[in-house]
Amino acid sequence: MKIIKFIKGHSVLIILTIMISVFISSCEKFFNPVEELNITQDQLFDDWYEYRSTEMGLYGLQQKLVEQLLILGELRGDLLTITPTADVDMVEIYNFNVSKNNKYASPLSFFKLISACNNFIRVLEKEHPEVLDPESAVTNYDKLYGEALCMRAWAYFYAVRIYSKIPYIPESLVTMDEILAFINSSGTYIDSVYIEFSRDGYYNDTIYNYPITLEKQIYDLDLVIDIFTKELETKIKAVGVNHYINNNDITWEVTIWSPWAMHALLGQMYLTQGNYAKAVQHFDVIVKNETDNNRYEIDNSFSFNMWRNIFTNIDSREHIYTIWFDKSYFQQNQFQSWFEPWPPHNYMLKPSGRAIANWETVWRNQAIREDITNPNRSVMINPGVPGDNFRGYGVSYLYLRDNVPLANEEYYRMLDLKSKEDTRSVNSIMAEVDTIVYKYSINKGRFDQDANYIIYRAAGIQLYLAETYTWWEWLRGGQVKPYTSVAVDLVNIGGDYYYGMSPRPQIGIRGRVGLSNGIDGINVSNLVYIHDPSTNRIIGYVDLTGDFVAKQLNLEEQILDERARELAFEGERFYDLIRVAKRRNDPSFLASKVAAKYPIDQRDRIYNLLLDERNWYINYFE
Numbered sequence: 001m002k003i004i005k006f007i008k009g010h011s012v013l014i015i016l017t018i019m020i021s022v023f024i025s026s027c028e029k030f031f032n033p034v035e036e037l038n039i040t041q042d043q044l045f046d047d048w049y050e051y052r053s054t055e056m057g058l059y060g061l062q063q064k065l066v067e068q069l070l071i072l073g074e075l076r077g078d079l080l081t082i083t084p085t086a087d088v089d090m091v092e093i094y095n096f097n098v099s100k101n102n103k104y105a106s107p108l109s110f111f112k113l114i115s116a117c118n119n120f121i122r123v124l125e126k127e128h129p130e131v132l133d134p135e136s137a138v139t140n141y142d143k144l145y146g147e148a149l150c151m152r153a154w155a156y157f158y159a160v161r162i163y164s165k166i167p168y169i170p171e172s173l174v175t176m177d178e179i180l181a182f183i184n185s186s187g188t189y190i191d192s193v194y195i196e197f198s199r200d201g202y203y204n205d206t207i208y209n210y211p212i213t214l215e216k217q218i219y220d221l222d223l224v225i226d227i228f229t230k231e232l233e234t235k236i237k238a239v240g241v242n243h244y245i246n247n248n249d250i251t252w253e254v255t256i257w258s259p260w261a262m263h264a265l266l267g268q269m270y271l272t273q274g275n276y277a278k279a280v281q282h283f284d285v286i287v288k289n290e291t292d293n294n295r296y297e298i299d300n301s302f303s304f305n306m307w308r309n310i311f312t313n314i315d316s317r318e319h320i321y322t323i324w325f326d327k328s329y330f331q332q333n334q335f336q337s338w339f340e341p342w343p344p345h346n347y348m349l350k351p352s353g354r355a356i357a358n359w360e361t362v363w364r365n366q367a368i369r370e371d372i373t374n375p376n377r378s379v380m381i382n383p384g385v386p387g388d389n390f391r392g393y394g395v396s397y398l399y400l401r402d403n404v405p406l407a408n409e410e411y412y413r414m415l416d417l418k419s420k421e422d423t424r425s426v427n428s429i430m431a432e433v434d435t436i437v438y439k440y441s442i443n444k445g446r447f448d449q450d451a452n453y454i455i456y457r458a459a460g461i462q463l464y465l466a467e468t469y470t471w472w473e474w475l476r477g478g479q480v481k482p483y484t485s486v487a488v489d490l491v492n493i494g495g496d497y498y499y500g501m502s503p504r505p506q507i508g509i510r511g512r513v514g515l516s517n518g519i520d521g522i523n524v525s526n527l528v529y530i531h532d533p534s535t536n537r538i539i540g541y542v543d544l545t546g547d548f549v550a551k552q553l554n555l556e557e558q559i560l561d562e563r564a565r566e567l568a569f570e571g572e573r574f575y576d577l578i579r580v581a582k583r584r585n586d587p588s589f590l591a592s593k594v595a596a597k598y599p600i601d602q603r604d605r606i607y608n609l610l611l612d613e614r615n616w617y618i619n620y621f622e
Contacts (some may be wrong), residue, residue: 048140052241054120055144058151059256059323061113065158066323066453067334069571071104072162072618077573078593079355079564080437086348096609098618105618110159111169111179117152118171121145131237138238146239150257153228154265160224161272161575164617168217182214183621189214218621225269229278232266251314254322260286260296261321264456271464272579276472283465286320287458293317296458298494299505303512308395310457312443320456332449335440341403342446351397351435351568352597358564359392360415361533364520368529368538375527375541383536384520386415388565390513396568398438399430406433418534437569454570459509463563466490470556471583484524484555491562492521509566522558524551556580578616587611 074080075093082094089102098105124145130136131145160166173179182189190213219227240258244250267282286296293316301317302310310318325331341347366384371377387393389412399406406414410429417425440451469487473480489495493516494506510516530540544550563576574594581590591610595603609615 051124051141051144055147055241055256058113058116058120058148061109061116062151062155063323063325063331063333065109065113068104068106068109069158070335070453070569073571073574074569075349076594076616077577078597079352079358079568079573080349081352081597083347083350085346090348096606096615100620105162105620107159107163107166107620108176110155110166111183112176113155114152114169115174115176115179117148117155118169119174120148121152122171124148132235134237140241142237143239143241146236146262147241147257149232149236150239150262150265153232154257156219156224156228157265157269160219160221161578162618163620164614165218165220165621166224167621168219170214172214182216185216187216189216222273225273229266229269232262236262250316251319254314254316254319255324257321260289261456264320264461267461267464268456271468272575274583276468277474279468280465280472283461283468286461287465296320296461297506298458298462298509298512299507300512303507304390304514307390307513308442310454311395311439311451314452318458319454320458320461321454322457323453323455325450325452327448327450333451333453334449335451335453336444336446336449339437340441340446341400341434341436345446347436349437351437354593354597355564355568356392356397356435357533358561358568359388359396360386362386362388362392362515362565363531363536364514365517366519366536368519370527372527375529375543378527378529378538378541380531380536380538383419386419386536387412388513388515391565394438395442396437396439398436399433400436401433419536421535439569459566460563460570460572462490462509463559463566467556467559470552470559482552484552487555487559488522488524491559492516509562522555522562524555528554553584556583574616587613590616 071090071093075082075090076096082090086094089104092098092102093104100106124131124141128139128141128145130139131142156166167183169179170182173182238259239262240253240256243252243256263282263285267279267286270276270279270282289296295316296318299317300306301315309315314322314324325333337345338349339345339347363384363386365382366380367382369379369381393399393411394405394408399411406429414426414429417429444451466487469483469490471482473482476483486495489508491509493508493511495508508516510521515521526543526545528542528544529538530542531537532539544554557580560576560580564573567573577590577593581587588607588611591607594610595607598606
């Protein structure tokens with residue numbers, strides 16, 4: 001006998017709330033623990049507290065996705081690779097040969113989150129129909145409704161980037177058995193207990209119970225973006241309950257869906273689709289904000305040695321939306337286990353050579369004597385100092401010898417010797433040395449396993465914005481053309497992007513780590529010099545004079561490299577490569593970058609495999 005879906009309209013959400021209560025009932029960040037112990041079934045959804053509890057359940061379900069997001073977003077890219085101790089499922093992901101029982105490839109956690117969002121949305125629409133009335137005053141129920149709509153849109157968008165196609169889950173399906181039966185159906189599915197609620201008077205429900213036929217719909221990326229951008233832009237009155245009033249924790253806003261996070265998601269979706277005007281519209285809401293603390297500007301808050309603090313605390317000057325973990329409340333993840341070699345951890349993943357090179361082949365304080373008429377005579381009069389040392393060694397990655405980190409002095413000496421082409425001394429220092437991802441281990445104890453996972457942060461949004469300005473064309477001075485200088489200034493110094501506003505201390509993404517002076521910054525120029533990565537000597541050049549598209553492509557790649565240095569191992573690298581390859585209509589762009597991380601005898605196989613775009617996705621629903 002099929003279980004009736006709703007008791008008082010809410011049985012599934014009752015179960016969800018009870019499960020959540022067990023999961024995080026002791027967490028003062030979320031709940032008053034004394035109140036939680038006295039909850040009875042009759043009270044569920046009778047007061048604000050229960051809505052708030054269920055809201056937290058959505059975030060608990062999202063927590064369960066972070067390991068999958070990191071693995072699929074990074075291990076399939078060019079910055080992360082496996083070690084000999086990687087588990088079988090990681091090896092499948094690495095080899096682009098994924099079975100349906102792969103734990104990192106399963107869509108079930110997405111379906112659970114979507115189903116929970118569906119249920120919560122239905123309850124809010126039924127019990128608080130004012131959320132559907134754009135003219136009614138905004139309440140906390142509107143803000144909860146906005147959070148649930150954002151979470152659902154995010155789940156569909158992130159899932160479709162993984163699977164290429166994703167089934168639409170009707171809101172009437174409220175158990176995983178029903179959802180799986182629907183997904184595995186031939187095309188139609190009979191929902192035998194569909195309950196429709198209508199309001200009768202003020203408090204009474206009239207219930208209509210009848211079977212309906214559901215047609216299976218498969219959404220591709222464009223359809224997901226079209227449907228959910230429209231939903232977010234037309235149905236949401238407000239987003240994000242202000243819990244700071246109750247818990248006095250200002251970081252709370254960063255750990256739930258807020259207006260800033262909603263605009264980040266909308267901008268990301270529009271950029272992915274190539275709608276640059278709409279992407280800029282939403283990114284601008286974030287970076288041109290005029291809040292009291294000028295949040296999300298790139299100032300000196302995280303400059304130089306303080307850049308590492310982005311990963312040790314939640315801070316609303318940089319973090320836009322972060323999934324929070326804390327071992328004190330039994331909320332942990334496997335990141336340290338994957339990346340650390342110290343017992344009891346397993347050291348299954350590590351940075352690729354490409355990732356390390358991104359940081360170690362950057363030069364600061366360099367100087368060139370350029371001969372524009374005869375570029376072959378251009379020379380470096382000062383090669384500069386190698387290494388993106390504030391974001392690279394000691395922060396994003398470490399070298400280990402016998403499980404002991406290489407001292408900073410030894411690391412700098414190695415780079416100096418490499419610049420002098422003293423290969424023997426370099427090899428002596430680097431003998432028996434291996435690398436680890438360190439970004440999720442900063443200030444962590446051996447058993448903490450509770451690093452936060454950042455979905456959106458200020459630097460990522462500004463780099464998205466710079467990418468958009470590389471290609472977005474609009475009418476300026478009577479001509480339609482892009483504005484690449486905005487992209488350059490955003491990355492290097494923040495620049496004049498904030499025209500018409502009060503002066504703000506912008507220093508740019510590269511500026512805050514000392515890489516914006518002169519030729520240290522990214523640039524658009526006629527002559528693009530090719531440098532020896534170890535010595536920074538000029539070994540060639542490309543003349544792009546008169547070829548503006550080639551200059552745009554070069555700038556796009558510089559921004560992509562900057563994203564690799566700034567955002568490595570944060571889950572977006574593979575989708576960055578997909579987005580750029582699709583924009584260029586050139587699968588070889590992605591194929592060549594990813595294949596380069598593999599051993600020489602595997603590169604041709606991976607390259608040829610990835611020339612077929614179908615292999616960029618886990619074809620779970622084919």
